[in-house]
Amino acid sequence: MSAIARDDAASAAEAVAVHNARVTWEGCSVLLDINDGDRLVFCRLSPAATVKIGNNNYSLRPLIGCPFGSLFQVDSGADGPFLSRVDPSSQGKEVPDSIDESKDNRALVDNNKAQTLTGEDINAMRSQGATGDEIVEALIANSATFENKTSFSQEKYRLKKQKKYAPKILVRRPFTRSICEAYFKKYPHRIGFLRVDTLSLLLSMANVTANSNILVVDTLSGILTGAVAERLGGHGHVCSAYMGGTPYSLDIVRMFNFSSEICKRIVSCSISDLSTTDTANSENNGKHVAATESQPMTLQPSDMEDVTVSLEKETSYNLTETNGSFNLKPCKSSKAGEPASAEVVRMWKESGFSSLIIGAPDIDPWSIIKGLLPLLSHSAPFAIYHQYLQPLATCMHNIQQEKLAIGLQINEPWLREFQVLPARTHPHMQMSAFGGYILSGTKICGSAG
Amino acid sequence: MLPTDETKQLSFNRRIAEGDLVIVYERHDTMKAVKVIAGSVLQNRFGVYKHSEWIGKPFGSKALSNKGRFIYLLAPTPELWTLVLNHRTQILYIADISLVVMYLELVPGCVVLESGTGSGSLSTSLARAVAPSGHVYTFDFHEERAASAREDFEKTGLSNLVTVGVRDIQGEGFPDEFIGLADSVFLDLPQPWLAIPSAEKMLKQDGVLCSFSPCIEQVQRSCEVLRSSFTDIRTFEILLRSYDVREVNIKDSNEDGLVVSGSRKRRQFSQEDAEENSGHQVLARPSPEARGHTGYLTFARLKCL
Ligand SMILES: C[S@@+](CC[C@H](N)C(=O)[O-])C[C@H]1O[C@@H](n2cnc3c(N)ncnc32)[C@H](O)[C@@H]1O
Numbered sequence: 061m062s063a064i065a066r067d068d069a070a071s072a073a074e075a076v077a078v079h080n081a082r083v084t085w086e087g088c089s090v091l092l093d094i095n096d097g098d099r100l101v102f103c104r105l106s107p108a109a110t111v112k113i114g115n116n117n118y119s120l121r122p123l124i125g126c127p128f129g130s131l132f133q134v135d136s137g138a139d140g141p142f143l144s145r146v147d148p149s150s151q152g153k154e155v156p157d158s159i160d161e162s163k164d165n166r167a168l169v170d171n172n173k174a175q176t177l178t179g180e181d182i183n184a185m186r187s188q189g190a191t192g193d194e195i196v197e198a199l200i201a202n203s204a205t206f207e208n209k210t211s212f213s214q215e216k217y218r219l220k221k222q223k224k225y226a227p228k229i230l231v232r233r234p235f236t237r238s239i240c241e242a243y244f245k246k247y248p249h250r251i252g253f254l255r256v257d258t259l260s261l262l263l264s265m266a267n268v269t270a271n272s273n274i275l276v277v278d279t280l281s282g283i284l285t286g287a288v289a290e291r292l293g294g295h296g297h298v299c300s301a302y303m304g305g306t307p308y309s310l311d312i313v314r315m316f317n318f319s320s321e322i323c324k325r326i327v328s329c330s331i332s333d334l335s336t337t338d339t340a341n342s343e344n345n346g347k348h349v350a351a352t353e354s355q356p357m358t359l360q361p362s363d364m365e366d367v368t369v370s371l372e373k374e375t376s377y378n379l380t381e382t383n384g385s386f387n388l389k390p391c392k393s394s395k396a397g398e399p400a401s402a403e404v405v406r407m408w409k410e411s412g413f414s415s416l417i418i419g420a421p422d423i424d425p426w427s428i429i430k431g432l433l434p435l436l437s438h439s440a441p442f443a444i445y446h447q448y449l450q451p452l453a454t455c456m457h458n459i460q461q462e463k464l465a466i467g468l469q470i471n472e473p474w475l476r477e478f479q480v481l482p483a484r485t486h487p488h489m490q491m492s493a494f495g496g497y498i499l500s501g502t503k504i505c506g507s508a509g
Numbered sequence: 510m511l512p513t514d515e516t517k518q519l520s521f522n523r524r525i526a527e528g529d530l531v532i533v534y535e536r537h538d539t540m541k542a543v544k545v546i547a548g549s550v551l552q553n554r555f556g557v558y559k560h561s562e563w564i565g566k567p568f569g570s571k572a573l574s575n576k577g578r579f580i581y582l583l584a585p586t587p588e589l590w591t592l593v594l595n596h597r598t599q600i601l602y603i604a605d606i607s608l609v610v611m612y613l614e615l616v617p618g619c620v621v622l623e624s625g626t627g628s629g630s631l632s633t634s635l636a637r638a639v640a641p642s643g644h645v646y647t648f649d650f651h652e653e654r655a656a657s658a659r660e661d662f663e664k665t666g667l668s669n670l671v672t673v674g675v676r677d678i679q680g681e682g683f684p685d686e687f688i689g690l691a692d693s694v695f696l697d698l699p700q701p702w703l704a705i706p707s708a709e710k711m712l713k714q715d716g717v718l719c720s721f722s723p724c725i726e727q728v729q730r731s732c733e734v735l736r737s738s739f740t741d742i743r744t745f746e747i748l749l750r751s752y753d754v755r756e757v758n759i760k761d762s763n764e765d766g767l768v769v770s771g772s773r774k775r776r777q778f779s780q781e782d783a784e785e786n787s788g789h790q791v792l793a794r795p796s797p798e799a800r801g802h803t804g805y806l807t808f809a810r811l812k813c814l
Contacts, residue, residue, distance in 0.1 A: 080616055080692070082715055129715030129740075129813040233715070235614045257604075257747055260611035264603055267586045269637045270617045271512040293617030295641060296512070411520035414512065437519035438569030439584040453754045453793035466581055467537050470752040470793060473604060478744040478805065480732040485725060497752075502583055505569035 079293065079317055084231065086124050089317050091232040091242060095223040100242040102234065102315050113227050118143045123231055132229040136189045143229060177202040182225075192226025199225070234315050236287040243283065243312070244492075251312070252280045252421045253447055255495030257475045259287055262417050265443035265500040270295035272414035273407075275334075275435060277301050277428060279420040282310035285326060285397075288417065289313070294321040299400055299408070300328040301432070303423070310397040320395060327400040331428075334405065334435055412437030418444040425499065426455040433464050438505040443498055452499040465501040472497050510585045510633075510665045513641040517666065519584055525563050525570075530664060532589045533558075534581040542585065542593045544664065555580065587633040590665060597654050600630035601697070604747045605721065605803055610638050612808045613693035613717050622687060622711055623647040623695045624678035624704065629658040629671075631695065636662075636670040645670060646687065650677040682707025689713060696720040701727060702734040709738050712811045723804040731807055739809035746805055752793040759788045 084090055084105055092101045092111060103109060109120040113134070122143050123132065135144040177199055185195055199221050200206050206214060222228070232238045240256040262284070268274055268291045278284040278300050288298040302308050307328040318326075400408075413436050418428060425444050436442065442465070446452050452470050459465050473495050477488045510530065512518040525531060525545060533541045533551060543551055543560075551558040556574030563572055568584040583589060588603055601609070609631065615621065615638035623632060626649035635645045649655045655675045662668045676684070679700055683691075693716055694708040701720040708718050718739065720731050728744055735742050 080618055082713055127714050127813045129810060131813075233614070235616075237611050237614055256611060257608050260607035261604065264588060264607040264610070264634065267588065267637075269511055269513075270640050271515075271518065290616055291638065295617065411518075411522065414519050437521055437523070438567045440519055440569075441586060441588070449752065449793050453752070454791050456754045457756060457791040466534060467583075469537065470754060472750045472752070474748045474750055475608075476746045478728075478746070480728055480742070480744050480807070482729075482733070485729060503569060504571075504581055505567045 079290070079319060079322060081128075081317070082233075083127050084124055089234050089315055090123065090128075091234045091238050091315075093230040093232050095227050096230075097245065098223065100246055102242075111229075113229070114224075116141055126231060128231055128233040130231050132231070133226055134192055136186070136191065146228070174203055174205040175199065176204070192222070195225040196221045234317060236283075236290050236316075239286070239312060239315050240283060243281075250281045251283045252419060252445070253494070253496060254280055254283060254419060254445060255473070255475065255492060257473045258445065258495040258498065259283070261471070261473060261498055262419070262443045262445055263287060263291060265441060265498065266415040266417045267441050268292070268415065268417075272296045273411070274298045275301055275408075275413040275416045275432065277331075277416075277418045277420045277423070277432070278310075279308050279422060280312075282308075282312040282397075284417055284419045285310055286313040286316050286318075289318060289322055289326050289396075290316060292322070292325055294319065294325055296414075297325050297327060297400075297404060299334075299413070300326070300397060301331050301334060302328060303331055303428075305330070307397060313396045318396065323395040324398075326396040327404065328397045329400040329405060331431065333400075334408065335431060337409075408435070413440065415440050416442040418442075421447055424455075425451050426458050429455060429459070430462075430464075433459075433503055436503045438503060440503050441500065442503065443500040445496055445498055447496050449497050452497050456499055456501075459501065463504070464506070465503050468499065468501040470497055470499050510587070510590065510667065511637055511640050511670075513670075514666060519568065521567070524565050524567060525582060527564060530585050530666075531563070531568070532583040532585050532593060534583050540583075540589065540593050542590070542664075553580075585665065587637050590633050591630045594628055594630060594661065595657070596628055597657055598625075598627035599723075600628045601721065602630070602800075602803065604749045605806060606631055606634045608745065608747050608806060609695060609719050609721070610634055612806075613695065613719055615639055615643075615693060617642055619643040619692040620687075620690055621645050621693045621695065622683050622691045622708070623697075624676075624683070625649040625651070625697055626655060626658045626673055627697060628654075629661050631697070632658070632662070632671055633665060633667065635695070636667045640670055643670070643692075644672065646672050646674065646683075648674045648676045648678050648683070650675065650680075678707070679703040683711050687711045692716050694718045697722075699727075700730075702730045705731060705734045709811060714811060714813045716811050718809050718811070720807045721804045722807070723802070725805065728805045728807055735807070735809045738812055740812050741810040742807065743809075744805050744807045746802070748800065748803070750799060751796045753796050754791060754793045756789055756791050759790055759792075761788055 086105055089102060089104050092103055094113060101111060103111060103120060105120050105124050107121045110117040111120060119142065126145060131146040132143045133146050134141050182195055185198065196218065200218065206217060209217065237256060240259050243251045244255055266274065268288050270293055273296055274288050276284050276288060276298060285298055285300045292298060300308060300310065313326060416432055416436055418425060425446060429444065444452065456468050456470060459468060475495060476491055479486055479488060527545055527547055529545045531543055531545060533543050545560050545563055547561050547564065549560045555578035556576035558572055558574050563582055568582060570582055571579045572582055573579050591602060617639060619639045620643055621635050621639060623635060623645060626632060626647040632645055632647050639645060652675050655673045659673045662671045679698055682704065688710050691711040692713060694711055696704055698704055701722060712718060722728050732742055
C-alpha cells in the first residue's frame with residue numbers, strides 16, 4: 061500500500077516541471093485565443109501543424125519555444141503571410157482615458173459610403189506587403205466618419221477592423237481555468253454547463269490536494285477528472301468511476317499538458333468493482349480490462365471548435381524542459397484513464413477514498429451516492445454538482461434521514477464580471493445567470509465504524 | 510491537516526490520537542477547533558466531554574457529553590478551518606478563496622506570495638494547493654498578527670508550507686530575493702496599487718496577480734496601475750446563494766375547495782393514495798439571509814517579454 065501511496069520524488073518533480081512549464085515545446089498542447097476570445101482552438105504544436113484563420117492556413121512552428129502568454133499576429137513575408145510574435149513593448153491596448161464629452165453621435169450616418177477604400181485597394185496593399193496594422197490605419201484614414209466619432213466608437217471601429225485585417229493570436233496555457241472557460245463559452249453542454257467558479261468550489265469542497273485519493277463520477281467529458289489530476293500534480297490518485305461496462309470519456313484530459321507521471325495517476329474503475337468486497341476475484345478483473353479495451357477514448361478527433369490539428373496526431377515527441385534538466389516524454393493520451401490496478405483498488409478498499417466529486421447530470425444523485433458513501437473514509441468530504449435543484453434537495457433529505465453525513469448544504473454560486481475603466485466602471489452587460497448547484501457535506505462514521 | 514503528512518491521511522484505520530486537531534461539530538454553524546489532550550475536557554452548552562474518550566475513535570465519530578448529548582469529531586480541512594479560526598481581521602471565505610486558487614493557476618510546486626496574512630484564512634487554502642513541494646510566503650506588517658498566524662500554521666501542520674514574514678508590503682514591496690520567482694501573487698491590502706509594481710517584479714512571465722478589495726474605488730485605482738504591465742485584467746464579484754431544504758406539507762384542494770389531506774377525506778383513499786396526496790414534499794428555497802458583498806477580485810496576467 062505505501063509503495064503506491066509514496067511518490068518517487070524525482071518523477072514527481074518532473075510531473076510538476078512539465079505541467080507548470082511556462083514556455084511551449086514541440087508536442088505540447090496550447091489553447092489559441094484568437095481575437096480576444098472570438099475563437100478558441102486547442103492545438104498540439106509541431107512543425108507541421110497549422111491553424112486556419114480567415115482564408116489562410118498558418119504554420120504553428122513559430123509558436124514552438126515561445127513563452128505562454130505570447131501574442132502573435134499575421135505578418136507578410138516572401139513566402140506569404142505567417143504568424144509572428146508581437147513585440148511586447150509595442151503591445152498595450154490604448155484605452156481612451158476619459159469620455160470625450162465634446163463629441164456625440166447626433167450627426168452620425170452609417171450608410172457604408174463612409175469608407176472610400178475598396179476591397180481591391182486592400183488586396184493591392186496586401187500584395188505589396190502591407191501589414192494588417194497598416195491596412196487598419198489606411199481604413200481609418202479613408203473613413204469619412206471616423207474623425208467625428210466619439211473616442212469610444214473610434215476604439216470600437218479600430219477593434220473591428222483589427223480583428224478582420226490584423227487578427228491577434230494569444231497562446232494560452234491549457235489549465236483547468238482556461239479549459240473550463242473555453243468549453244463553457246463554446247461547448248457548454250459537453251461539460252454539463254459547469255461554470256469555472258462552480259468547478260473551483262467543487263475542488264475546494266472536496267478538499268482536493270496532493271497525496272489524496274479522489275473518487276469522481278465524471279460524465280462531463282473528463283473536465284472534473286482533469287481538474288482533480290491538475291491539483292494532485294502526480295501525487296495520489298483520481299479514480300474515474302463508471303456505471304456499467306464502459307468508462308466515461310476523458311476527452312478533455314488530453315487538452316492538459318499532463319506528464320506521464322500525472323497521467324498514470326488518472327485511472328478508471330467500475331463502481332461495481334469498487335464495491336465488491338472480494339478484490340482478488342480474477343473473473344471480475346478480466347471483465348474490467350475487456351470493457352476498457354473496447355472503449356473508443358483515444359481515437360475521436362477533438363471536436364473543439366475547428367481544431368485544425370487534432371491532438372491525437374502526436375507521435376512520440378521528446379519534450380525538453382527549458383532549463384534542460386529534464387528530458388521528458390509527453391503524456392500519451394492512452395495512459396490517462398487506464399484501469400485501476402488490483403493493488404490500488406485493494407488500497408482504496410482498505411483505507412477508503414479521501415473524498416468524492418460527482419458531476420453526472422443524467423444520473424440521480426441519491427441513487428449514486430448511497431452506494432459510494434461507504435467507499436469514503438470517515439470524515440471525508442464530498443460535493444455533488446447538478447444543473448437541477450430538486451434531485452439535490454431530495455438527495456440531501458435522504459442523506460439526512462439516513463444520518464450518513466453532516467454539514468449538508470446546497471449552494472449556488474453567483475458570478476458577476478465588471479468592466480473597470482476610468483469613469484466607465486459597471487457590471488458587464490451580459491452575464492451567465494446560472495452556474496449550477498452543489499450539494500456538499502461530510503461523511504460521518506456510522507455504527508459500522 | 511494535509512495528507513502530505515502520511516500519518517494524517519484520512520483512512521478507515523485512522524484513529525484520533527493525542528495531539529490531533531479535531532473540529533468539534535455541534536451544528537453547521539456551531540463548530541470549534543480543539544487540540545486533543547488526554548487530561549482535558551471540552552465544555553459547552555451540552556455538557557462536559559472528556560478528550561480521553563475521543564482518543565482511539567475514528568474521525569467522523571460521535572462523542573457523548575456527561576449529559577448524553579452528542580457532537581461530531583471531524584478531521585480538519587481548510588474549509589472547516591475558515592469557519593472556526595480566530596478572526597483577527599476580516600477574512601476570505603470559500604467562494605472567493607476557491608475562485609482565487611483557480612484563477613491563480615496554483616498547482617503543486619508553485620511559489621505564491623501573499624500580503625496581508627490577516628487571519629490566515631486564504632493562506633491555508635493556498636498551502637493546500639501548492640503542497641507538497643511548493644511554498645506560500647505571506648507577509649503582514651502587524652507583528653502580533655503575523656505571530657498568531659504562525660502559531661495557527663503550526664497548529665494546522667502547515668508550517669513547512671507557509672512562511673510568515675513581518676513587512677510593510679505597501680511601503681517596501683516584497684523582498685528582492687523573490688524577484689522573478691513567484692508563480693502568483695495575492696494582495697488583500699488597503700492600498701493594493703502601492704504594492705503592484707513590486708508584485709510585477711516578483712512574478713514569472715505570464716504569472717497571475719490577484720487583488721481583493723471591498724471597495725470599487727480601490728479596484729479602479731489598482732486597474733489603472735495594472736494596465737501598464739499586465740494584460741487579461743478581469744474583475745469579478747462572487748457570492749453564494751444557499752438553499753434550505755425541508756419536507757413541507759403542501760395541501761392539495763379538491764373541486765369543492767376542501768382540503769384533501771383532512772383526515773375525513775383521507776379515509777376514502779387507499780393507504781398508498783393517502784401518502785401520495787398528503788402533500789409531503791421535499792422542497793428547496795433560497796435561504797432568506799445571505800452575505801451581500803465581500804469584495805471585488807481583480808485578476809491580471811503579467812505581460813510576456
Ligand atoms: C483583511 S486582512 C487579510 C485577510 C486574509 N486575506 C485572510 O483571508 O485571512 C488585511 C491584512 O493586511 C495587513 N496590512 C495592511 N497594510 C499592510 C502593509 N502595508 N503591509 C503588510 N500588511 C499590511 C493588515 O495588518 C491585515 O492583517
